[in-house]
Amino acid sequence: EDKVVQSPLSLVVHEGDTVTLNCSYEVTNFRSLLWYKQEKKAPTFLFMLTSSGIEKKSGRLSSILDKKELFSILNITATQTGDSAVYLCAVEGKYGNKLVFGAGTILRVKS
Amino acid sequence: KAGVTQTPRYLIKTRGQQVTLSCSPISGHRSVSWYQQTPGQGLQFLFEYFSETQRNKGNFPGRFSGRQFSNSRSEMNVSTLELGDSALYLCASSLYTGGETEAFFGQGTRLTVV
Numbered sequence: 308e309d310k311v312v313q314s315p316l317s318l319v320v321h322e323g324d325t326v327t328l329n330c331s332y333e334v335t336n337f338r339s340l341l342w343y344k345q346e347k348k349a350p351t352f353l354f355m356l357t358s359s360g361i362e363k364k365s366g367r368l369s370s371i372l373d374k375k376e377l378f379s380i381l382n383i384t385a386t387q388t389g390d391s392a393v394y395l396c397a398v399e400g401k402y403g404n405k406l407v408f409g410a411g412t413i414l415r416v417k418s
Numbered sequence: 419k420a421g422v423t424q425t426p427r428y429l430i431k432t433r434g435q436q437v438t439l440s441c442s443p444i445s446g447h448r449s450v451s452w453y454q455q456t457p458g459q460g461l462q463f464l465f466e467y468f469s470e471t472q473r474n475k476g477n478f479p480g481r482f483s484g485r486q487f488s489n490s491r492s493e494m495n496v497s498t499l500e501l502g503d504s505a506l507y508l509c510a511s512s513l514y515t516g517g518e519t520e521a522f523f524g525q526g527t528r529l530t531v532v
Contacts, residue, residue: 338517348506349422349523350461357518395461403517404449405474406510408461 309334309400313409321417324386328412330396331378338399340372340379341406345393353381353394386416420445422511422524430530436497439527443490443511449473450492451521452484455506464507467492468515499531 310333320326332340339357343350354363356372356379363370367386372379383390393413397406423442431437443450451474452464463476467486484494496503506528510521 399517
C-alpha cells in the first residue's frame, strides 16, 4: 500500500528563520511527488517533482526529490507569518491521478 | 482564468439523508478527483473521473458515488449519511489523467451530519 510520512508533525519558528520540511514515501510505480500549502480550505499547489536532484524554486520556497532514498524536502527561507499553514506532501503511483497524502506538517511562524 | 468551483460551501444534513456536491473544474481540465478530509484520517482519495468515466476509486463504501458530465463538471453523491461522513470534501482538477499532472483544488464543501 502506498504510504507518505511527513516530519515534523508541527513546527514553531520565528520570522526570518529557515525551515526544512521532510516527506518520505513508499509507492508502487512512482510518477510524481507534489507539495501543497493549506491555510483554511483549499490546498494550494506549490510544486510537482518527477526527477531526482532537480531543485524547483518559487520565491523563498524550494523543493528537491531523491528517488533513490525515497524522500523530498521543502525549504522555506526567511519565513514570514504568512507562511503559517499546513504543508502537505502527496505522491502519485501507478494509478495516476490518485494522490496519496501525508498527514501534513503544521508550521507556525511567530512575529 | 477561474479556479475550481465547488458548491455548496457548507451543508448540514441529518443521518439517513443523501447529499449531492458539485465541482466545476478549471476550464480545459478534463480530470476531476474527489477527496475527503477529516482530522483523524487526513486527505483520502475517493474517486477520479475523466471523460465521463470513473478511472480510479478509493476505499470507500458504495454509498459514495459520483459522475461527470460532458462539460467536465462533476457531482459526488453520498447516500444514507452517517455521522462519520462529516468532513471537508475537496475536488481537484487536472488537465488530463494518467499522472504527472498538477492537480488544483477547490475551496471544498464542509458537510456536517447531525
